[in-house]
Amino acid sequence: MKWLFAIIGFAFRGFIGSIIGFFIGSILERIFFSSSKSSDSGSFFDIFDESQKGSVSPSDFELNLLSLSSLVIKADGQVSQSEMDYVRMYFVQSYGKERANATFRTFNNVVKNREISADRICAYLRPRLSYEVRLQVLHYLFNIANADQHVSDSEMRVIRNIAQHLRVGLQDFESIKAMFFQSADNAYKILEIEKSASDAEVKKAYRTMAKKYHPDKLQHMDEVHQKGAQEKFTKVQEAYEKIQKERGL
Known part of the structure; x- marks a missing residue:
C-alpha cells in the first residue's frame, strides 16, 4: 500500500x-x-500490543498525540476554536505543514469516528517514551486546555486520567498543573514542596526540579518540544525566585 x-x-x-x-x-x-x-468490536487502538517494547515511530507518536489532544478538546462537550488552533499550530511547528496536514487527514479519515481510549493509547506510549517526554506530553495537554484561558473541571479530569495512565507521579502532575493556575502556594507546588519547607529544602528542591525539567532532557525531540521544556524550566526558575523574594534569601 x-x-x-x-x-x-x-x-x-x-x-x-x-x-x-x-x-x-x-x-x-x-x-x-x-x-x-x-x-x-475493539477500538482503533486495539492494534497496539502493550507487551511490545522499544521506541515509538514518528507517525504512531503523532497520531496518538493527536488522539489524546482530541480527548482534551472534547472533554467539556464544546469544541473550542482556540484549542483547535493551538493543536494545529503545535503540529505545524513540530513537523512542518505538509506532514502535519497528512497526520490530520489520516486522523480524520481513520481514527476520528472510532472509539479513542486514553487507557490503550497510554499503554502503548508509556513503555516507549522516556519519563521526561511523558511530562512534556502532559504539559502540552494543559496548554491545549488553557488555550481559551480557562481549564475546566472536565478538562482537568481528562488530563489527570491521562497522567495516571502514563504513570506520571502525583507530585509531578501537581507541579505541572500549578504552572497554569495562580494561587498563594503555587510556587511551592511547582517545586514539589510544602510551604513549611526550610530554606535548605527549598534550595534542594529547586536543584532537583531544574535538573528534571532542563531542556537538555529533550534535546533529541523537535524544536517545539524543546520549547515546551524551556517553558517548564522557566516556570521552575520563576517559582524559586518568587520564594527567594518572599523569604529574603
Whole structure:
C-alpha cells in the first residue's frame, strides 16, 4: 500500500509527493493490516500490543498525540476554536505543514469516528517514551486546555486520567498543573514542596526540579518540544525566585 501511495504522490507532486504518499501509505498499511487481524468490536487502538517494547515511530507518536489532544478538546462537550488552533499550530511547528496536514487527514479519515481510549493509547506510549517526554506530553495537554484561558473541571479530569495512565507521579502532575493556575502556594507546588519547607529544602528542591525539567532532557525531540521544556524550566526558575523574594534569601 505504501508504495502505491508513493507512486500516486510522485505522479501528482514529484519527489516530495512520493515521500508524502509513502508516509501516508505506511500509516494506512499499518492500520488496515493490524485491524484485519483483530476483531471489529475493539477500538482503533486495539492494534497496539502493550507487551511490545522499544521506541515509538514518528507517525504512531503523532497520531496518538493527536488522539489524546482530541480527548482534551472534547472533554467539556464544546469544541473550542482556540484549542483547535493551538493543536494545529503545535503540529505545524513540530513537523512542518505538509506532514502535519497528512497526520490530520489520516486522523480524520481513520481514527476520528472510532472509539479513542486514553487507557490503550497510554499503554502503548508509556513503555516507549522516556519519563521526561511523558511530562512534556502532559504539559502540552494543559496548554491545549488553557488555550481559551480557562481549564475546566472536565478538562482537568481528562488530563489527570491521562497522567495516571502514563504513570506520571502525583507530585509531578501537581507541579505541572500549578504552572497554569495562580494561587498563594503555587510556587511551592511547582517545586514539589510544602510551604513549611526550610530554606535548605527549598534550595534542594529547586536543584532537583531544574535538573528534571532542563531542556537538555529533550534535546533529541523537535524544536517545539524543546520549547515546551524551556517553558517548564522557566516556570521552575520563576517559582524559586518568587520564594527567594518572599523569604529574603
